[in-house]
Amino acid sequence: MFEITINDKKLNGDDSMTILDAAEMSGIKIPTLCFLKGFTPLGACRVCVVEVEGANTLTAACSTPLRADMVIKTHSPRVQRARQSVLELLLSEHEGDCKFCSRSDDCELQALALELGLEAPRFEGEKNHLKTDSSTAALVRDPEKCIKCRRCVAVCSQRQGVGALFPQYRGFATTIGPAFHSDLDSVTCVQCGQCVAVCPVEAISEKSHIADVLRALEDPEKHVIVQTAPAIRAALGECFGYPPGVLVTGKMTAALRRIGFNKVFDTNFSADLTIMEEGSELLQRLRTVLEEGKSAALPQFSSCSPGWINFTEHFFPEYIPNLSTCKSPQQMFGALAKTYYAQKSGIDPDKIVVVSVMPCTAKKFEAARDEMCDSGFRDVDYVLTTRELGKLIRLQGIDFTSLPDEEMDVPMGLSSGAADIFANSGGVMEAAIRTVYELTTGKELPTENLHITPLAGLDGIKEASLRIEGTKSPWNFLEGVELKVAVAHGLGNAAALLEDIKAGKRNYHFVEIMTCPGGCIGGGGQPRFTTDEVREKRIAAIYSEDEGKPLRKSHENPAITEIYAEFLGEPLGEKSHHLLHTQYTRKE
């Protein structure tokens, strides 16, 4: 510990802290652009420069550690002039018209220009003329808008272990992108959109489906139904000024109805169905190994997260047999909407348009996969991110905050609390165990409030074990079995867990993997800016939604009982196999 002075204020610090940390502690806001909490600071953008007494030049606050007796000025006239110049130079290379930019509402560059008091452009810079890359189903890259802050590089390589984006070339010609000047579809990209979530400008964003959805809504021939993923209700409010962690399920439902969707349904419904299918699949694999003494691919891996599916196909194809054959809840919903719902409501499936609202960009890719046409039609037609739904609500002139709370439509809008927690890392596992334990023992999961605490929270890799006792027929082969499970979120953590499993260092029966940090509540399509603090608030909101529901277990959902009785038969039955399950293949 030593003393430093920051803007004439004394402060104790040590050399593990940076000038930026010290400023934050003192309530001083130093502007930043390339800085991303949790990653090694790059000091690349120079927006955070400060004056340190005795130093010849200004220094980047994000990457300079404190030294004893440092005297720092964070907003001296010299610093302010330098910051303005840095920003003016960045702007001189930044191509784009702010009036027509989708990021106008949350562009960090624009906000900084305002904060630093820039008035008119002083420099007309040379521009790199580069084409927009729309090669993938989910993402659009506009390299002319890129300010080369490299946040996307940090998340893509360090957090996700994918490495699709890196700096290419050098000097003025530098671009941040896939190899050389190629398109994103020519390299391995799982389309998780974590790059989109951290980009300060509109250099990379989701491929918008708003226009397609509006066209479908306008068409009197079409019956347009919407499903919303569990994670939306804990984040959509942020698009309308609510603090993170406020549940807006009822208002969201009301808004979707006012937009003009013919039915407002819930991905939660098919999340409950996923538990029935995925839980049964796990029990079947366990029976094969434990009772029949034959081999089955264990651990079973969850398959709800499309980025994780892409990741397995590209990086760990040897584990494809371990992936649950269950489609994700989004795709189960789509396949049932154009079969079960069409039949039940007497509507021609050809006229049904299924729109999803997802916290995710990879869901756009998933909906467009060749495999996802088992209803005989494109199972899910369009996918909006949470952010896109926010824009659509505004576009339709709906005053979100003054909306009443409304209920979703039946039958595909009914769900249990187990479905809500799909949004959180650890939630799919907890939901599955609630059902599997009760189905095999006839007793409720004996944990406090039905939660499995070691699997919750933001630790990258979490594990738990549960002894199954008091089994009933035909599950006696599970008597005394210690069910071992693990949960990982963020693909870098997933890769580390997989390497350990491969090396025999860890052993499980069931593993849940979510592509994005925190699970779907931290998805690439969620409102910006998602920090760990925001993640925790959304996670807490989701748990409270679960706890507030009269039904907490998927197998208790009456709409699920009904769909098996009326349409599907039984879990893993022939119809389920055809509509709700799929197979994935190795990708180069």
Add this chain to the structure above:
Amino acid sequence: MTSTPALHQNSAEQQELLHNIVDSLKDQEGALIPILQAAQDSLGFLSTESLKTISKLLNMPYSEISGVVSFYSYFTTMPRGRYTIRVCLGTACYVRGGKQLLEELKKILQIEVGETTEDKLFSLEVGRCFGACGLAPVLMINDEIHQRVKPTKLAALLAPYKSENDSEATDESPKISQEDAQ
């Protein structure tokens, strides 16, 4: 004169060569650059196929490797001529006439930077300091350094390379097919 890069191997031989290069160098720290250098020295240039092979063998993203290749002017993803002329445009060479040397070479060879003459004899590249600033301006022809070069002396400087090539048996000259130059 330095050896001619072997450009005649087929794909299987190239794969084996890359495997050997990666195996012998991969354990040292910062192995990527020495591997890329060795691969380019052996194969003449770094093709997409070669880079993807290196990416797989090192378990390193292709975009990261291309970032290194495109950063350093030394690396080329296009087939080169028999002699690569690199004109240093580092600060010292630049102020002592490196730029004029480059312009004169463009005129003599009738090519731009990064291109190769029609007879596949010379390729023209720019270097960023060879660490011989006291000898500025400097240019390199393959591994040979030429110091204090004057634009007026360039034609004479290139003459021996041209004549040596003429005197050699034609089947030893580098074969660069259009296929390679993708």
